[in-house]
Amino acid sequence: MTEKSAVEEAVPIGEAAKRSGVKVPTIRYYEQIGLLAAPARTEGNRRLYTRTDLRRLAFVRHARELGFDVEAIRTLLSLQDHPDRSCASADAIAQARLAEVRVRIAKLKALEAELTRMVEECACGRVAECRVIEILAEPHRHGTLA
Amino acid sequence: MTEKSAVEEAVPIGEAAKRSGVKVPTIRYYEQIGLLAAPARTEGNRRLYTRTDLRRLAFVRHARELGFDVEAIRTLLSLQDHPDRSCASADAIAQARLAEVRVRIAKLKALEAELTRMVEECACGRVAECRVIEILAEPHRHGTLA
DNA sequence: CCTTGCTCCTCTAGTCGCTAGAGGATGTAG
DNA sequence: CTACATCCTCTAGCGACTAGAGGAGCAAGG
Numbered sequence A, B: 001m002t003e004k005s006a007v008e009e010a011v012p013i014g015e016a017a018k019r020s021g022v023k024v025p026t027i028r029y030y031e032q033i034g035l036l037a038a039p040a041r042t043e044g045n046r047r048l049y050t051r052t053d054l055r056r057l058a059f060v061r062h063a064r065e066l067g068f069d070v071e072a073i074r075t076l077l078s079l080q081d082h083p084d085r086s087c088a089s090a091d092a093i094a095q096a097r098l099a100e101v102r103v104r105i106a107k108l109k110a111l112e113a114e115l116t117r118m119v120e121e122c123a124c125g126r127v128a129e130c131r132v133i134e135i136l137a138e139p140h141r142h143g144t145l146a
Numbered sequence C: 001c002c003t004t005g006c007t008c009c010t011c012t013a014g015t016c017g018c019t020a021g022a023g024g025a026t027g028t029a030g
Numbered sequence D: 001c002t003a004c005a006t007c008c009t010c011t012a013g014c015g016a017c018t019a020g021a022g023g024a025g026c027a028a029g030g
Helices: A013-020 A024-032 A051-065 A070-080 A088-121 A131-137 B013-020 B024-032 B051-065 B070-080 B088-121 B131-137
Strands: none
Touching: A013 A024, A013 A051, A024 A051, A051 A070, A051 B131, A070 A088, A070 B131, A088 A131, A088 B088, A088 B131, A131 B051, A131 B070, A131 B088, B013 B024, B013 B051, B024 B051, B051 B070, B070 B088, B088 B131
């Protein structure tokens, strides 16, 4: 340690990755696509992340975990920068995402049911009488599933 | 109609797309990656799909709807061609997929809960007191979700 | 016969959100 | 001073398509 406890504002990208749980190349990628602003650099051209940068990074990570796409996160970040504005659009984005998630869950449950039927009925003999293959081969009306 | 009802074996790619519910470029793509064998062609170099081809196409579509990846479908198709073999690997593939689906469902339910909390608590005032933004900004232990 | 307009052909490049690797510079500890 | 870790930029790849350019074939109407 040279002189930590006192000031020690900014950390290099590896530390930022560790603290945020976002991988190093991913952080650089976010910067490249303009999702995160380019941080300050050292003399030696290395990125230095301040506490503020780290907070944004954590925000992005959390939002990605919730499945928001990059465009949505861009909007959410810019909303965060304007606390006086109405949060109606943030709400709309979250609601839209919630609707998507519910649709996905419903579809996956239908899949689960069909897959369960497949594996339960498979007596694991020859392919000729295999329910898995049979069900897949069945004539199938379009768009029932997925 | 020139002479339909009698023989009328093969259809062009557009018809195949309509009947299978797989889009034209996707059918060509499946051929390109070797998931489907190249069908016969007319003198004028157009693809002609027989009933057998259409059956395979429907099989692939159904499998994709169930979320099997192309590699899994390759295996399932080759199993279908050997009805005398054991169907254990078909069963294994389906079981693996079922496990994946269950994991996805569990994760999505966690997401749903968190998103629901967000939108329910959002009083839709200013961003400053918006729960959606607030929750995203919260310090967050890694890997709880997703 | 000829044009119109549809389907078809091949080929390349783009999508999304990363991830991997090459090839090199910089920083730090022993 | 020499390892070695970490950092830099840049390009290419992943899966499963999708979009578009640029052209050929074909059936039907005038």
